[in-house]
Amino acid sequence: MKSTLLNSIWAVSLLAAVAMPIRLAAQEQSGKVKECSNATLRGSFGYTSTGTLLDSYVPPPYAGPFAEVGRQTFDGKGKTDATGTLSANGNIFSKVTFEGTYAVNPDCTGSMTLSSSLGVSHADFVIDDDGTELRLIFTDSGVVESRVYSRQFRGGRTE
Numbered sequence: 001m002k003s004t005l006l007n008s009i010w011a012v013s014l015l016a017a018v019a020m021p022i023r024l025a026a027q028e029q030s031g032k033v034k035e036c037s038n039a040t041l042r043g044s045f046g047y048t049s050t051g052t053l054l055d056s057y058v059p060p061p062y063a064g065p066f067a068e069v070g071r072q073t074f075d076g077k078g079k080t081d082a083t084g085t086l087s088a089n090g091n092i093f094s095k096v097t098f099e100g101t102y103a104v105n106p107d108c109t110g111s112m113t114l115s116s117s118l119g120v121s122h123a124d125f126v127i128d129d130d131g132t133e134l135r136l137i138f139t140d141s142g143v144v145e146s147r148v149y150s151r152q153f154r155g156g157r158t159e
Helices: 002-030
Strands: 044-052 064-075 079-088 091-103 109-116 119-128 133-137 142-151
Touching: 044 079, 044 133, 064 091, 064 142, 079 109
Parallel strands: none
Antiparallel strands: 044 064, 044 142, 064 079, 079 091, 091 109, 109 119, 119 133, 133 142
């Protein structure tokens, strides 16, 4: 009985080892498995952010709930700029401009550094939906903020 069980496990393992490369090759041909690069992020995206800024990160009266909407453009080579309006504990900042850099990994994850008159921020992200969406979380201590991006359209085509 033990021998039969071991033979069955071995047969299933062998089948999985043979089938996995075939399945991955089929996914690659169908476009389901895709490697990303900085060029994957190219064009303009609208975004929304929500979260909380802790008083260890910003002084009162800015610590508290945080929200932001804006537009960010990626050049496909690792540089980015953005303009947004944000609310930090009810204090509104309009037309805040950011510039920064980003790096995309082959698995469609990446990191970003953004600078503005308000300071420097660091984030990690993942590219989703074949490059039309981006999900980001800021990684600085004292910031609890996530951001969701959607590619913008102009005249029925993506930018």
